[in-house]
Amino acid sequence: MDEHEWLTERFEEHRTRLRAVAYRMLGSVSEADDAVQDAWLRISRADASGVENLGGWLTTVVARVCLNVLRSRDRRREEPLDVRMPEPIVGRESGDDPEDAAVLADSVGLALLVVLETLTPAERLAFVLHDMFAVPFEEIAPMVERSPAAARQLASRARRRVRGQAPVPDADLTRQRVVVDAFFAAARDGDFDALVAVLHPEVVLRSDGGAGSRHTVVVTGARAVAGQAVTFGRLYPFVRPALVNGAAGVVVAAHGRPLSVMGFTVTGGRIVAVDVLSDADRLRRLDLAVLDG
Structure with missing residues (x-):
């Protein structure tokens, strides 16, 4: 197996997690899929031979792509909307779609995504990566061009907003x-x-x-x-x-x-x-x- 085949297999193993990261970052299934595909095009041209933590590296690449999308989205908006609904994932009540279930793991409710839409791109990235995927602030900091302490503050501000405005639904x-x-x-x-x-x-x-x-x-x-x-x-x-x-x-x-x-x-x-x-x-x-x- 050559390096490209090996990298392709590893990427497919991580694809579900990467889609989950991108959906939380972008609030859109279609944009998340585009971001993951864009990330793959970048990754496939890179040299991964020296990467020790492949999963972390893949997550970082996808997160950077999503951050660019969020920043571009902000620049295109002439004026802020009173409310921008994220793209919901709609399924049958039987819940028989394992792909959707994987993307929605950890109860990514619509109310939470609505609140994430109000965050700055840097706040959203810091909160999603750290609080939802346990990425260390030392790895988040370079993505937002801040110190680890500043990245921690970004996540903290986002967390306060989420706790105040995104109620957790009943489990039943x-x-x-x-x-x-x-x-x-x-x-x-x-x-x-x-x-x-x-x-x-x-x-x-x-x-x-x-x-x-x-x-x-x-x-x-x-x-x-x-x-x-x-x-x-x-x-x-x-x-x-x-x-x-x-x-x-x-x-x-x-x-x-x-x-x-x-x-x-x-x-x-x-x-x-x-x-x-x-x-x-x-x-x-x-x-x-x-x-x-």
Whole structure:
């Protein structure tokens, strides 16, 4: 086996982990796959014979590619969006896709990814690599052109933001589904009190309909979100249960055409976050196999 064949095999062994790193960095499956492929093109032209920690080296290359993507994304934005929904991973409730399960290991909920979107590229890299993949700050520092102590501070700032804004969902998927079903039943019936009862007092509804869309909004508080949710009642016949980033959610589709993906974060038996993607262009790029069943 020559060196290129050896490196190809080792890269494939690490591909799932590298996709997981890239998805957390970029919040997009398609961009994560592009980043991993870009990394491979760079790696395949490099000399890996002297690399002692191949897994760490591969992770570093992918992380650098993702950092460049994030910085480019920031430069292209003329003005910050009120909310930018990451690209959700949508699957059947059976959870029978092992590839998705591997990418979503460690409960990468939609609410967490939304918060990661608010971080600077350097903060996001430091937090993702250190807190999610245990990469030492000594290895992170050169990527962000900072000292290890400064890289530690980047991760610390990101961690405080995440802890304050990204609630951890209940582990029981069945219980999550009961709560989400109760939400839609109350919306269908126009039962405002039942809606308020199933929502956390400080619930946040984030909806991304695309730049300039009237559907791009952030609503906070149980009564305000319940008021918005009553309008969801007319969507009840088109709601299809799905796993959205490993948690109970729905795809709203009419005549086979997706209208929105809704992710729910259920904590302590109540909904603390509702994240909605209704941008038609981005919905068309999603793998919505749940609609085939």
